[in-house]
Amino acid sequence: MMFDPTPCELGEGALWHDGRQSLFWFDIMNRKLFERTLDGHVSVFEFDHLTSAAAIVDDNSLLVASEIALSILDLETGNLSFVTNLEADDDVTRSNDGRADPFGGFWIGTMGKNAEKGAGSIWRFYRGELKRLYTDLTITNSICFCPKGKTAYFADTISGQIMSVSLDTEGWPVGTPDVFVDLREHGLNPDGAVTDRDGNLWSAQWGASRVACYSPNGTFLRSVSFPASHTSCPTFGGVEFDTLFVTTAREGLAEPNDVDGAVYAAPFTAVGLPSARVIL
Secondary structure, eight states: OEEEOOOOSBEEEEEEETTTTEEEEEETTTTEEEEEETTOOEEEEEOSSOEEEEEEEETTEEEEEESSEEEEEETTTOOEEEEEESSTTOTTEEEEEEEEOTTSOEEEEEEETTOOTTOEEEEEEETTEEEEEEEEESSEEEEEEOTTSSEEEEEEGGGTEEEEEEEOTTSOEEEEEEEEEEOGGGTOOEEEEEEOTTSOEEEEEBTTTEEEEEOTTSOEEEEEEOSSSEEEEEEEESTTSOEEEEEEEOTTOSSOOTTTTOEEEEETSOOOOOOOBOOO
16 A cells, blocks of 8 residues: 655655654655654655665654764654764765664665765664775665564665675674575665575565565575565554565656655565664
Protein backbone atom coordinates (compact mmCIF):
# COMPACT_ATOMS: atom_id res chain seq x y z
CA MET A 1 0.00 0.00 0.00
CA MET A 2 1.04 3.61 -0.47
CA PHE A 3 2.34 5.05 2.81
CA ASP A 4 3.02 8.58 1.56
CA PRO A 5 2.14 9.97 -1.89
CA THR A 6 4.74 12.76 -2.03
CA PRO A 7 6.42 12.40 -5.46
CA CYS A 8 10.14 12.30 -4.65
CA GLU A 9 12.57 12.80 -7.51
CA LEU A 10 15.01 10.51 -5.71
CA GLY A 11 13.55 8.99 -2.56
CA GLU A 12 16.26 7.41 -0.41
CA GLY A 13 17.52 6.89 3.13
CA ALA A 14 14.46 5.22 4.68
CA LEU A 15 14.86 5.10 8.47
CA TRP A 16 12.35 3.96 11.09
CA HIS A 17 12.70 5.81 14.40
CA ASP A 18 11.22 3.56 17.08
CA GLY A 19 11.46 6.27 19.75
CA ARG A 20 9.24 8.58 17.69
CA GLN A 21 7.23 5.84 15.94
CA SER A 22 7.83 7.55 12.62
CA LEU A 23 9.46 6.98 9.25
CA PHE A 24 12.11 9.33 7.89
CA TRP A 25 13.19 9.49 4.25
CA PHE A 26 14.99 11.89 1.92
CA ASP A 27 14.26 13.37 -1.46
CA ILE A 28 17.92 13.87 -2.31
CA MET A 29 17.57 16.05 -5.40
CA ASN A 30 15.03 18.36 -3.77
CA ARG A 31 17.15 18.61 -0.59
CA LYS A 32 14.37 17.53 1.75
CA LEU A 33 13.88 15.13 4.64
CA PHE A 34 10.38 13.91 5.48
CA GLU A 35 9.06 12.46 8.71
CA ARG A 36 5.67 10.74 8.81
CA THR A 37 4.02 9.14 11.82
CA LEU A 38 1.68 6.17 11.60
CA ASP A 39 -1.31 8.47 12.14
CA GLY A 40 -0.32 10.56 9.12
CA HIS A 41 1.37 13.64 10.59
CA VAL A 42 4.12 14.85 8.23
CA SER A 43 7.07 17.14 8.97
CA VAL A 44 9.49 18.42 6.32
CA PHE A 45 13.08 19.56 6.82
CA GLU A 46 14.88 21.47 4.07
CA PHE A 47 18.64 21.69 3.47
CA ASP A 48 21.08 23.90 1.59
CA HIS A 49 23.00 20.90 0.24
CA LEU A 50 22.18 17.49 -1.22
CA THR A 51 21.51 15.27 1.79
CA SER A 52 20.84 11.55 1.60
CA ALA A 53 21.09 9.40 4.72
CA ALA A 54 20.69 9.53 8.48
CA ALA A 55 21.19 7.63 11.72
CA ILE A 56 19.43 8.00 15.05
CA VAL A 57 21.30 9.85 17.81
CA ASP A 58 18.40 10.11 20.25
CA ASP A 59 14.67 10.88 20.21
CA ASN A 60 15.27 14.49 19.19
CA SER A 61 18.22 14.34 16.81
CA LEU A 62 19.68 12.55 13.81
CA LEU A 63 23.16 12.36 12.32
CA VAL A 64 22.69 13.33 8.65
CA ALA A 65 25.06 13.01 5.71
CA SER A 66 25.24 15.65 2.99
CA GLU A 67 27.48 16.32 0.01
CA ILE A 68 29.90 18.22 2.27
CA ALA A 69 29.52 17.07 5.88
CA LEU A 70 28.10 14.96 8.64
CA SER A 71 25.90 17.09 10.89
CA ILE A 72 23.48 16.74 13.77
CA LEU A 73 19.90 17.66 12.88
CA ASP A 74 17.80 18.93 15.78
CA LEU A 75 14.33 17.57 15.05
CA GLU A 76 12.65 20.18 17.22
CA THR A 77 14.25 23.27 15.67
CA GLY A 78 15.49 22.00 12.31
CA ASN A 79 18.94 23.41 13.06
CA LEU A 80 22.11 21.66 11.87
CA SER A 81 25.29 21.37 13.95
CA PHE A 82 28.50 20.52 12.08
CA VAL A 83 30.29 17.30 13.07
CA THR A 84 32.91 16.65 10.38
CA ASN A 85 33.64 17.23 6.71
CA LEU A 86 32.65 14.59 4.16
CA GLU A 87 34.52 15.09 0.88
CA ALA A 88 33.86 18.81 1.26
CA ASP A 89 36.81 19.56 -1.03
CA ASP A 90 35.40 17.45 -3.87
CA ASP A 91 32.78 19.26 -5.96
CA VAL A 92 32.13 16.12 -8.01
CA THR A 93 30.69 13.93 -5.26
CA ARG A 94 27.72 13.77 -2.92
CA SER A 95 26.60 11.43 -0.17
CA ASN A 96 24.35 8.50 -1.06
CA ASP A 97 23.43 5.35 0.87
CA GLY A 98 24.21 5.06 4.59
CA ARG A 99 23.24 3.22 7.75
CA ALA A 100 24.29 2.95 11.40
CA ASP A 101 26.04 -0.28 12.38
CA PRO A 102 25.42 -2.37 15.53
CA PHE A 103 28.56 -0.94 17.15
CA GLY A 104 27.42 2.68 17.12
CA GLY A 105 29.24 3.54 13.92
CA PHE A 106 27.78 5.08 10.76
CA TRP A 107 28.71 3.87 7.28
CA ILE A 108 28.14 6.37 4.47
CA GLY A 109 28.76 6.02 0.77
CA THR A 110 29.54 8.79 -1.69
CA MET A 111 29.19 8.93 -5.46
CA GLY A 112 29.60 11.35 -8.34
CA LYS A 113 26.70 13.74 -8.79
CA ASN A 114 26.50 12.46 -12.35
CA ALA A 115 27.53 8.90 -11.42
CA GLU A 116 31.10 9.52 -12.55
CA LYS A 117 32.91 6.18 -12.76
CA GLY A 118 34.96 5.36 -9.68
CA ALA A 119 34.33 8.71 -7.96
CA GLY A 120 32.69 7.22 -4.88
CA SER A 121 33.90 5.85 -1.57
CA ILE A 122 32.50 4.21 1.55
CA TRP A 123 33.39 5.80 4.89
CA ARG A 124 32.80 4.88 8.51
CA PHE A 125 32.21 7.42 11.27
CA TYR A 126 32.98 5.87 14.65
CA ARG A 127 33.33 7.63 18.00
CA GLY A 128 34.23 10.97 16.49
CA GLU A 129 36.50 9.77 13.67
CA LEU A 130 35.71 9.43 9.96
CA LYS A 131 37.75 6.86 8.04
CA ARG A 132 37.60 5.80 4.41
CA LEU A 133 36.99 2.07 3.96
CA TYR A 134 36.65 1.56 0.20
CA THR A 135 37.38 3.63 -2.91
CA ASP A 136 36.88 3.48 -6.69
CA LEU A 137 33.13 2.90 -6.44
CA THR A 138 30.55 4.44 -8.75
CA ILE A 139 27.11 4.15 -7.08
CA THR A 140 27.46 3.15 -3.42
CA ASN A 141 24.49 1.23 -2.07
CA SER A 142 23.14 -1.72 -0.03
CA ILE A 143 24.89 -0.75 3.22
CA CYS A 144 23.50 -2.92 6.02
CA PHE A 145 24.61 -5.38 8.68
CA CYS A 146 23.76 -8.84 9.93
CA PRO A 147 21.88 -8.76 13.26
CA LYS A 148 24.83 -10.00 15.34
CA GLY A 149 27.22 -7.48 13.81
CA LYS A 150 29.61 -10.02 12.31
CA THR A 151 29.07 -9.05 8.68
CA ALA A 152 28.59 -5.87 6.66
CA TYR A 153 27.06 -5.67 3.20
CA PHE A 154 27.46 -3.07 0.47
CA ALA A 155 27.23 -2.72 -3.29
CA ASP A 156 28.39 -0.71 -6.25
CA THR A 157 25.12 -0.73 -8.16
CA ILE A 158 26.76 -0.76 -11.60
CA SER A 159 28.61 -3.98 -10.71
CA GLY A 160 25.36 -5.90 -10.23
CA GLN A 161 26.78 -7.52 -7.11
CA ILE A 162 26.17 -7.22 -3.38
CA MET A 163 29.34 -7.75 -1.36
CA SER A 164 29.86 -9.02 2.18
CA VAL A 165 32.78 -8.50 4.53
CA SER A 166 33.54 -9.76 8.04
CA LEU A 167 33.74 -7.28 10.92
CA ASP A 168 35.97 -7.26 13.98
CA THR A 169 34.80 -6.67 17.55
CA GLU A 170 34.64 -2.89 17.00
CA GLY A 171 32.85 -3.12 13.67
CA TRP A 172 35.79 -2.54 11.33
CA PRO A 173 36.00 -4.65 8.15
CA VAL A 174 38.50 -7.50 8.12
CA GLY A 175 39.91 -9.04 4.95
CA THR A 176 38.74 -8.77 1.36
CA PRO A 177 35.01 -8.49 0.61
CA ASP A 178 33.33 -11.49 -1.03
CA VAL A 179 30.42 -11.61 -3.46
CA PHE A 180 27.24 -12.26 -1.47
CA VAL A 181 24.75 -12.11 -4.34
CA ASP A 182 25.53 -11.81 -8.06
CA LEU A 183 22.59 -10.26 -9.91
CA ARG A 184 24.27 -9.71 -13.27
CA GLU A 185 22.75 -12.69 -15.08
CA HIS A 186 19.30 -11.41 -14.10
CA GLY A 187 20.03 -7.83 -15.17
CA LEU A 188 19.16 -6.51 -11.71
CA ASN A 189 20.52 -3.37 -10.07
CA PRO A 190 21.03 -3.53 -6.29
CA ASP A 191 20.04 -0.29 -4.57
CA GLY A 192 19.44 0.05 -0.81
CA ALA A 193 19.21 -2.96 1.48
CA VAL A 194 18.29 -3.93 5.03
CA THR A 195 18.42 -7.13 7.07
CA ASP A 196 15.62 -8.69 9.13
CA ARG A 197 15.90 -10.33 12.55
CA ASP A 198 16.70 -13.70 10.95
CA GLY A 199 19.62 -12.26 9.01
CA ASN A 200 17.91 -12.30 5.62
CA LEU A 201 18.87 -9.41 3.37
CA TRP A 202 16.14 -7.40 1.63
CA SER A 203 17.38 -5.68 -1.53
CA ALA A 204 15.55 -2.86 -3.31
CA GLN A 205 16.30 -3.34 -7.00
CA TRP A 206 16.27 -0.22 -9.14
CA GLY A 207 14.06 -0.59 -12.20
CA ALA A 208 12.56 -3.92 -11.10
CA SER A 209 9.55 -2.74 -9.02
CA ARG A 210 10.52 -5.01 -6.16
CA VAL A 211 12.39 -5.70 -2.96
CA ALA A 212 13.98 -9.15 -3.04
CA CYS A 213 14.87 -11.31 -0.04
CA TYR A 214 18.06 -13.39 0.20
CA SER A 215 18.99 -15.83 2.95
CA PRO A 216 22.20 -15.35 4.99
CA ASN A 217 23.99 -17.60 2.48
CA GLY A 218 22.80 -15.56 -0.51
CA THR A 219 19.97 -17.81 -1.71
CA PHE A 220 16.98 -16.03 -3.24
CA LEU A 221 13.90 -16.62 -1.09
CA ARG A 222 11.12 -14.38 -2.40
CA SER A 223 10.30 -10.85 -3.48
CA VAL A 224 7.68 -8.21 -2.73
CA SER A 225 6.38 -6.20 -5.69
CA PHE A 226 5.51 -2.50 -5.67
CA PRO A 227 3.73 -0.25 -8.21
CA ALA A 228 6.73 2.04 -8.78
CA SER A 229 9.57 1.00 -11.08
CA HIS A 230 12.52 2.45 -9.18
CA THR A 231 12.45 0.93 -5.69
CA SER A 232 15.39 2.50 -3.88
CA CYS A 233 15.73 1.99 -0.10
CA PRO A 234 13.94 -0.42 2.26
CA THR A 235 13.65 -0.50 6.03
CA PHE A 236 11.54 -2.32 8.59
CA GLY A 237 9.31 -0.42 10.99
CA GLY A 238 5.95 -0.16 12.65
CA VAL A 239 5.05 -0.99 16.24
CA GLU A 240 6.16 -4.62 15.85
CA PHE A 241 8.82 -3.93 13.16
CA ASP A 242 6.86 -6.15 10.79
CA THR A 243 6.18 -3.61 8.04
CA LEU A 244 8.56 -3.30 5.10
CA PHE A 245 8.79 0.33 3.96
CA VAL A 246 10.47 1.29 0.70
CA THR A 247 11.24 4.60 -0.99
CA THR A 248 10.99 5.01 -4.74
CA ALA A 249 12.13 7.52 -7.36
CA ARG A 250 11.02 9.36 -10.47
CA GLU A 251 14.58 10.00 -11.61
CA GLY A 252 15.41 8.51 -14.99
CA LEU A 253 11.81 7.79 -15.97
CA ALA A 254 10.70 9.27 -19.29
CA GLU A 255 7.06 9.47 -18.20
CA PRO A 256 6.73 9.08 -14.42
CA ASN A 257 3.22 8.72 -13.05
CA ASP A 258 1.54 9.12 -9.67
CA VAL A 259 2.95 5.88 -8.24
CA ASP A 260 6.56 6.83 -8.91
CA GLY A 261 8.46 8.58 -6.13
CA ALA A 262 6.00 7.64 -3.39
CA VAL A 263 6.82 5.66 -0.24
CA TYR A 264 5.22 2.23 0.13
CA ALA A 265 4.49 -0.08 3.05
CA ALA A 266 4.05 -3.85 2.99
CA PRO A 267 2.70 -4.98 6.39
CA PHE A 268 3.50 -8.41 7.82
CA THR A 269 6.29 -9.05 5.31
CA ALA A 270 8.94 -10.08 7.85
CA VAL A 271 10.17 -8.87 11.22
CA GLY A 272 13.06 -6.45 11.40
CA LEU A 273 15.07 -4.96 14.23
CA PRO A 274 15.23 -1.45 15.68
CA SER A 275 17.57 0.88 13.81
CA ALA A 276 20.96 1.06 15.48
CA ARG A 277 21.88 4.33 17.16
CA VAL A 278 25.10 6.16 16.40
CA ILE A 279 27.59 7.04 19.12
CA LEU A 280 29.10 10.48 18.58
